[in-house]
Amino acid sequence: MKNTLRYALVNSFGTAAYVTLIASFIYSLGSWFPEDGKSVFIPIAMLMLFVFSAAFTGLLVLGRPVMWYLDGKKKEAISLLFYTLEIFLIITVIVFLLLVALFY
Numbered sequence: 001m002k003n004t005l006r007y008a009l010v011n012s013f014g015t016a017a018y019v020t021l022i023a024s025f026i027y028s029l030g031s032w033f034p035e036d037g038k039s040v041f042i043p044i045a046m047l048m049l050f051v052f053s054a055a056f057t058g059l060l061v062l063g064r065p066v067m068w069y070l071d072g073k074k075k076e077a078i079s080l081l082f083y084t085l086e087i088f089l090i091i092t093v094i095v096f097l098l099l100v101a102l103f104y
Contacts, residue, residue, distance in 0.1 A: 004076055007064055008083035015060045016091045022053060061085070
């Protein structure tokens with residue numbers, strides 16, 4: 001149980017850190033490119049980043065639970081998945097509360 005919660009915390013905060021880094025990167029892109037934004041490479045790059053992000057965050061959230069499930073640790077796998085999702089939901093709610101507190 002203790003290991004499961006630790007893995008869930010690492011998965012959740014790792015995902016939150018990755019999302020924060022990618023969002024910061026995208027936010028700073030505006031100053032790198034011309035204002036007209038007329039390049040076919042911009043949507044290509046964004047779609048590639050989207051696909052990579054889906055795969056990477058899927059690995060962070062689902063990787064260990066799937067491995068545990070296939071190894072026969074079904075109860076632990078389901079617990080880890082739900083703990084990870086619960087912790088990530090709490091992080092998400094905190095971010096939204098901070099957003100509301102800062103801008104309203």
